[in-house]
Amino acid sequence: MDWTCIAITELSEIKKLKVAELRSRLNEAGLDSRGLKGDLVERLWSFLDDGYQGKNTRKRDTKRQADPIPPSSPLVPTNNTQTLEVEVTPPSSLSPCSPLEEVSSVTPPSGPTDRGQDFHDSATQTEAEIVPDKNEVEVEEERGRAFYEFKEEIRYKRAKPPQAPPKKEETEADYEDGVKLHSDDSHLHFDVGSDGACGQPRFWDRFPLLWSGGRLSHGVSQGRVGFQVRLEKRLSISKPDASQTDQIYGMRIGWSAAQTSLLLGEEEFSFAYDRRARKVTCGREEEYGEPFCEGDIIGCYAAFSTEGDVLLSFHKNGRSLGLAFSLETSELRGRALFPHVLCKSCVVRFLLDPTDLPWYPVPPGFTQLAALPRELRCRNTSAPSSPTQCEMILMVGLPGSGKSHWARAHMRQRPEKNYKLLGTEVLLACMMGGGTKEQRLQQAAQCLTELIKIAAHTPGNYILDQCNTHFSAQQYKLQLFSGFGRRTGVVLFPSADEWKRRLSEQRKDGEIVPETALLKLQVSCSLPEQLADVLDEVRYVELAQEAAQALLQAYKDEARRLLPPLAKPEKPKKYKPKKRPYPHWHPPPHHPHLGSQFNAWNNMQCWSQHWNVPYNEQPTYYCGGYES
Numbered sequence: 001m002d003w004t005c006i007a008i009t010e011l012s013e014i015k016k017l018k019v020a021e022l023r024s025r026l027n028e029a030g031l032d033s034r035g036l037k038g039d040l041v042e043r044l045w046s047f048l049d050d051g052y053q054g055k056n057t058r059k060r061d062t063k064r065q066a067d068p069i070p071p072s073s074p075l076v077p078t079n080n081t082q083t084l085e086v087e088v089t090p091p092s093s094l095s096p097c098s099p100l101e102e103v104s105s106v107t108p109p110s111g112p113t114d115r116g117q118d119f120h121d122s123a124t125q126t127e128a129e130i131v132p133d134k135n136e137v138e139v140e141e142e143r144g145r146a147f148y149e150f151k152e153e154i155r156y157k158r159a160k161p162p163q164a165p166p167k168k169e170e171t172e173a174d175y176e177d178g179v180k181l182h183s184d185d186s187h188l189h190f191d192v193g194s195d196g197a198c199g200q201p202r203f204w205d206r207f208p209l210l211w212s213g214g215r216l217s218h219g220v221s222q223g224r225v226g227f228q229v230r231l232e233k234r235l236s237i238s239k240p241d242a243s244q245t246d247q248i249y250g251m252r253i254g255w256s257a258a259q260t261s262l263l264l265g266e267e268e269f270s271f272a273y274d275r276r277a278r279k280v281t282c283g284r285e286e287e288y289g290e291p292f293c294e295g296d297i298i299g300c301y302a303a304f305s306t307e308g309d310v311l312l313s314f315h316k317n318g319r320s321l322g323l324a325f326s327l328e329t330s331e332l333r334g335r336a337l338f339p340h341v342l343c344k345s346c347v348v349r350f351l352l353d354p355t356d357l358p359w360y361p362v363p364p365g366f367t368q369l370a371a372l373p374r375e376l377r378c379r380n381t382s383a384p385s386s387p388t389q390c391e392m393i394l395m396v397g398l399p400g401s402g403k404s405h406w407a408r409a410h411m412r413q414r415p416e417k418n419y420k421l422l423g424t425e426v427l428l429a430c431m432m433g434g435g436t437k438e439q440r441l442q443q444a445a446q447c448l449t450e451l452i453k454i455a456a457h458t459p460g461n462y463i464l465d466q467c468n469t470h471f472s473a474q475q476y477k478l479q480l481f482s483g484f485g486r487r488t489g490v491v492l493f494p495s496a497d498e499w500k501r502r503l504s505e506q507r508k509d510g511e512i513v514p515e516t517a518l519l520k521l522q523v524s525c526s527l528p529e530q531l532a533d534v535l536d537e538v539r540y541v542e543l544a545q546e547a548a549q550a551l552l553q554a555y556k557d558e559a560r561r562l563l564p565p566l567a568k569p570e571k572p573k574k575y576k577p578k579k580r581p582y583p584h585w586h587p588p589p590h591h592p593h594l595g596s597q598f599n600a601w602n603n604m605q606c607w608s609q610h611w612n613v614p615y616n617e618q619p620t621y622y623c624g625g626y627e628s
Helices: 012-017 021-027 038-064 116-122 145-158 173-177 403-413 423-428 437-456 471-480 496-508 515-526 545-562 596-609
Strands: 104-108 181-186 191-194 196-202 212-216 224-235 250-257 270-274 280-281 284-287 297-302 309-317 318-328 339-343 345-349 392-396 418-425 461-466 486-491 537-540 620-622 625-626
Touching: 021 038, 038 418, 104 486, 116 212, 181 191, 181 196, 191 212, 191 545, 196 212, 196 339, 196 437, 224 339, 250 297, 270 339, 280 496, 284 620, 392 471, 403 461, 418 437, 423 437, 423 461, 423 537, 437 471, 486 545, 515 545, 537 545
Parallel strands: 392 461, 392 486, 418 461, 486 537
Antiparallel strands: 104 537, 181 212, 191 196, 196 345, 212 339, 224 297, 224 345, 250 270, 250 339, 270 280, 280 284, 297 309, 309 318, 620 625
């Protein structure tokens, strides 16, 4: 049966078919017919949709040979290479619109919507389609983070609907009284122990390149205060294919101000002592102290003098390593300093029980932070205690449209929200050294998928900084956050010329999206206005909704014309059992008493049972011979 000649029907019509009918059609198409009805419906719909698109693409491809693409097309590259060649203009701001100045804001209707047409328009493709052909060579440098985000995003097409997050009541009594590792001010990929005194990277075995850490729940802004931390254990990977880079572990310990980067030492007001005998602040490293390793105990001490200076020093196993940092109190502008740890492939433990003796004697005049009176401690900010008080923002846009720029500007303008930005770029920053570019990109994209699931069960305000162009990915992620008080979709769709300019700037920074992947992203892109039951609001930041829809349709038409034809799946050869020939039959010997007719009948019964021949196919016997 030529399935490419069948007209594309609505998804609702396919759902009406019975399971036997679905399996019959899948078998005729040479596809797997196993699974539940939902899987069969989706498999058949994908095949019909892909076949229809492939048929049209082949026709367009034939026409394209006679009608070459004009080089001035605003939607596609100007050459046939794998990378995008776009017109370069002087650099400027990535987002001309302030996050508070959205062009339009659309509140979705509350009534039900038909998503079958949306699936058809998005032309969602399977994971196998993004794999380059054998003749399509792409070197490592040509694959940017959008390529790996796309690979992870299409997995949602076949993902099962997420389960509702468990409801749990949280109290702040323990958090109010004791000093602990502050889970609200830590990486989502930093696993805090049940006692709040120890922690380690959550995915150390799967993503060993990732640095993870966080701050304590209380800090100081006066006096002479210190704390002690032990490098408890090194985490080693026992996999035979683990590289030497995967086995490297690291640790930084020190102080930082609240609402600074969780990458200790990489920003202003963030001061770290590194395991490699370095002191680090503002991303600059200098030699200091000596290396430390598993089992060593580091003491961190801050002295706020009456003259207006802040002196930071470190001890190793009770022995002073000297002054590390000196700054003026006025530089902090009244902000407190919080104990901070950052580690990679190791377990760290703080001494936070005020009743325990210190592991090593504290310098004269200093007090352990955990033993400090409550009124002298500064409490860190806390996240909302219930998901109903939280907000989730889903960024939607093609690569290079300015999503990350808008998200960071939005976070700066609303510091009281304490947003956590979930994006591949954030995770790449947590992979400080080690691994190839491809390894870092793959681990970051895969880790982000896991972090989104964790965030849905952890109260807080989140911004999902991804392309989020697939309808199935949008729906799945929004359903994950079903318990949150507000879910907002922010669509960034600049004009065609502005998008070309931003892509060119990304390319200069080394962020290149392969042409084929970019075209497939355009074909599969879907705007989220139809997700009325899982979205509270949709904002269009740059182009208004109507203009964005029209431009997206132009992108789709152009991309479908340029994409190579989809390879039809090879139909597996049906197994046909070999016809067994009738054995050469010899007339039975003459029975001395019953005659030859009885012997012939008896021989026929035995022969038919042995070869399992149906009765209606048995030869007709007569005395002395047979006829077939």
